[in-house]
Amino acid sequence: MNKLNYRVLIVDDVPDSLVYVLLSLKEIPFINPDIEIVKTPVQAIEYLKENEVDILILDMELGDADIDGIKLAKLIPNPPLMVACSAHSDYVFKANEAGIYTYFSKKISFNALKAKMEDVVEMVDKRLDKKTREVKTMKVKTLENKMIDIEVEEIFYATVDNLLIDIFMKEESHRYKGSLRVLQSELPATTFARPRKNTLVNLKKVDLVRPDDIYLAKPRNDVRISMTRSFKENFRHQYEVYKQNNK
Numbered sequence: 001m002n003k004l005n006y007r008v009l010i011v012d013d014v015p016d017s018l019v020y021v022l023l024s025l026k027e028i029p030f031i032n033p034d035i036e037i038v039k040t041p042v043q044a045i046e047y048l049k050e051n052e053v054d055i056l057i058l059d060m061e062l063g064d065a066d067i068d069g070i071k072l073a074k075l076i077p078n079p080p081l082m083v084a085c086s087a088h089s090d091y092v093f094k095a096n097e098a099g100i101y102t103y104f105s106k107k108i109s110f111n112a113l114k115a116k117m118e119d120v121v122e123m124v125d126k127r128l129d130k131k132t133r134e135v136k137t138m139k140v141k142t143l144e145n146k147m148i149d150i151e152v153e154e155i156f157y158a159t160v161d162n163l164l165i166d167i168f169m170k171e172e173s174h175r176y177k178g179s180l181r182v183l184q185s186e187l188p189a190t191t192f193a194r195p196r197k198n199t200l201v202n203l204k205k206v207d208l209v210r211p212d213d214i215y216l217a218k219p220r221n222d223v224r225i226s227m228t229r230s231f232k233e234n235f236r237h238q239y240e241v242y243k244q245n246n247k
Contacts, residue, residue, distance in 0.1 A: 004237035006054040013063035128189035
């Protein structure tokens with residue numbers, strides 16, 4: 001697995017119906033226990049703008065006459081891997097058409113759920129590995145309305161504040177409107193990781209990792225980035241995997 005554990009967002013208008021599924025997910029060691037649940041499509045889209053999500057679990061009936069789980073799946077730009085979770089199986093075909101990878105019932109057994117999630121995270125890793133091989137440059141539109149090309153390998157780190165992203169290169173920096181989650185989804189997952197919610201770091205540019213802090217390589221060696229509790233373990237795991245694969 002590329003990560004120590006994988007972050008999950010669940011969209012369900014009746015969270016009480018998820019008690020068993022939620023307890024089961026938290027018992028799976030490769031699923032991050034801090035599972036977020038939102039009730040509405042709007043809350044889901046807003047949460048995805050700012051937060052790292054590996055797996056999006058969607059209820060198919062969201063109590064909204066206009067937007068169900070199928071329509072929500074089609075509305076999300078650059079979605080994480082999507083999974084349908086419903087008490088009804090008649091949505092399965094439409095879910096596949098909407099780009100939803102797989103389905104499980106709210107009454108699924110623990111062993112079946114664990115096996116399902118093993119398959120899901122394997123697909124998450126495959127998608128990320130494919131992207132890693134393909135991404136060399138990316139285009140962004142700056143606040144001055146200029147389209148620029150950014151060499152991915154030259155990025156040191158990026159931060160977000162109120163949907164304004166700053167990308168820091170060797171000497172210069174670039175600012176544009178966007179979501180850190182979308183930026184992260186466009187970058188190689190094996191070389192970029194979050195030490196905290198609002199920061200994304202290029203592992204190639206890390207000089208030293210202390211228990212709570214990251215120090216970058218020259219010429220950004222004056223930058224110290226602190227790691228927060230909920231991101232620290234995953235960041236350190238991804239950094240160790242990166243070092244092992246790049247000896």
